[in-house]
Amino acid sequence: MPTKVENWKDEVYGNEIRDRLMEFAEEGWDAIPEDEHDAWFERFKWWGLYHQRSGQESYFMMRIGTPNGVIEPGQLEVIAEVADKYARGPEENPEFGDAYCDWTTRQSIQLHWIKIEDVPEIFELLESVGLSTQQACGDSWRNIVGCPVAGKDKHEHIDAWPIAEDLHETFKGDDDYANLPRKWKVSVTGCDQGCGQGDINDLAYEPAEKDGELGFNVRVGGGLSRKEPRLARDIDVWVPPEKAADIGHGMSALFREYGDRDDRFNARIKFLMDEWGPEKMRSVLQEEFVDFELPRAGEDMRDQYTYNAGGNEHGDHVGVHEQPDGNYYVGLNVLVGRMGVDDVYELAEIAEEYGSGEVRLTQRQNVIVTDVDSDRLDAFLDEPLLDDYSPDPHPFMRGSIACTGTEFCSLSIVETKNRQVRYARWLKDNVSLPGGVEDFHIHLSGCTASCAQPQIADISLRGMKTRKDGEPVEAFDIGLGGGLGENPQFADWVEMRVAADEVPGYIENLLDAFEAEREGDETFREFVADRDEEALQSLADPEETSYDDPYLGNTKMTWYPYAEDSDMQSSPAPTDANDEPLPSDD
């Protein structure tokens, strides 16, 4: 039997949600009928509005989908303006202030503390520069990810940007694909570095050559969530660029028809792939969902992939890189992907001043300023903003990714971003990396949904709890040795339920052991791959150090972890349009 969510979607879903959303916005929070809250919150996701966690009722997270992470000239300033005017919380975050933008691991933008009353004005602003929140959450084609420097990259074989853009334009708002059984995540890669991260998406296009022609091999069924990580599997199909959208139609229609609508936990296409295997996936696609003969897979370039491949090359886009046109792109490190709103304005300004005004987002939560004029590169690099968002960051700053966590997210178990900022700073000040190790990825996710992609990091941190002196404290399961590349590898979970304040000490001890035992210039990933579970467990122990963790208690029990009076009962929510508490019913 279809789930409740499916029934709500049958009643109203997709584009038609917008009119009602606008009506509610006009009339205010109270206008949403009390016995329809769940249905409407589920539907609002389709328009990029995701309700924040308990204690923050009436506030929404808003996601803006920027395909391939491309923020076109003129857009960033508007994004800053929206954050400035409408994403200001009732309380400050001690690291980031009270208005900020999150650059996400799927090259989108996330704003918080959005009130429904402001949605019409926000949409108007965003749409005035061609931005949208449509399908940024919910059960449909999500933001399309890809090489963040597509079209500007010397490693490129196919410019993936027009293809990503075409898929975006084709499938955003198309009613035929508006109501899928679950989210549908697509990646397009055109370079030989593999930076589209296709392996962890539902549908992946990867560069491949066939009979002398460049096109894409197709993989299906990747994803990291729910302790069921899967790598996308090769379905032995090649398509030329002009047929990429046909595969998009075919595969997402296949998912629409065959995906599990009776059990949301089993709905992602990775589970259908488990059931069917790649051959059946291919034959059903061929027989029922495309009207041309699918060519067999071509010659891929996976053996050249360097992105997050665990080698000694930098597997990201941070730093100064020459574009084929002689200009430069400069990747700037944004620790845990969050940037205060004044810095976002400043970024928009310098992108305009030195480049084309375009800025791009990476799947490592960083930003790239493209088209920097070669004559003025040095002046650009002297800009004060780059002191905080460095093109040449310390490896611990560069390698840190963190998800949303207990600050806003209802699934979370632990505090994430602020803690990861503190981890990175402490590690930078106290721990040295073994010689030659330039890249070291630590990905921290607040729960098993894995939004920070923990399984593809050198060190994976996943939110947990444990007890210390009898008291419950926030903790992490720690995994080692994950990454992408030709042969991607998910982390091995090695240390379980480590109290959050003992994680930096563990990492320090682990890196000491790595330095002492590593052979030659063995990489960390090789070092982990060479050892069995027992050997990995005996490498290092968690330990308290000078690192201080202010979030050790149960941050989820607060209404907002950093509020002076954080008690759940002290929450102002639900509020009216001016952040004033609404009178309660009882």
Place this chain on the structure above:
Amino acid sequence: MTTDVHQLDDGAWISVNDSREVNVSDLWLLAESEFCRCEPTDFLAEGFVDTGVDPPNIQARIAGRCIACGTEGVTDWLTVGRVIDPESGEFYGVVHDSVHIPEKRHRLADPEQ
């Protein structure tokens, strides 16, 4: 009014009559649970898998882990709260860190089935 119960957002919370009532991330003490060998089981709730009503009890099966021994899995049916007066629909949550005894079966069918 019938009591309307379901899990939402990938099992992040339980809604009772369109009100967010029970959340993940709490520790529950489970007695005689067969979940693991610990007595009691010190259980971290990570996701609500199933919900049901056995008037006046609101019940759920929860995915998570014993944080003492590390056993992972899904609990039997736990009473997470009560709706005593179906007319008002008001929900009274249980104290999650007092002791709970999971039941093998609950009597009424899951309204989602």
